[in-house]
Amino acid sequence: xxxxxxxxxxxxxxxxxxxxxxxxxxxxxxxxxxxxxxxxxxxxxxxxxxxxxxxxxxxxxxxxxxxxxxxxxxxxxxxxxxxxxxxxxxxxxxxxxxxxxxxxxxxxxxxxxxxxxxx
Numbered sequence: 001x002x003x004x005x006x007x008x009x010x011x012x013x014x015x016x017x018x019x020x021x022x023x024x025x026x027x028x029x030x031x032x033x034x035x036x037x038x039x040x041x042x043x044x045x046x047x048x049x050x051x052x053x054x055x056x057x058x059x060x061x062x063x064x065x066x067x068x069x070x071x072x073x074x075x076x077x078x079x080x081x082x083x084x085x086x087x088x089x090x091x092x093x094x095x096x097x098x099x100x101x102x103x104x105x106x107x108x109x110x111x112x113x114x115x116x117x118x119x
Contacts, residue, residue, distance in 0.1 A: 072117045079114035
């Protein structure tokens with residue numbers, strides 16, 4: 001087995017740290033009712049997406065906030081981003097931070113939700 005370089009280990013630690021940071025931001029958004037501060041929740045989700053642009057659930061949550069705020073074009077963009085990210089994954093794959101939600105099931109949910117905003 002080849003030795004793992006210090007640089008590779010450092011990159012792996014950084015990736016785990018980034019994943020924990022995004023998870024913390026999403027947890028904070030989830031535990032604070034968005035109805036009290038939807039703009040603050042949206043800003044937190046945008047920060048999470050800045051750190052991890054491929055975080056599917058953050059795109060979906062941001063779309064939900066956009067729908068609630070009447071921003072249909074933003075919601076459509078967020079749903080489209082989520083569907084693009086979902087399309088490259090196996091349907092049976094369980095999503096990180098998804099509490100057992102599979103790619104296939106979330107794809108169905110997002111398709112219905114995006115149709116409701118005219119996507």
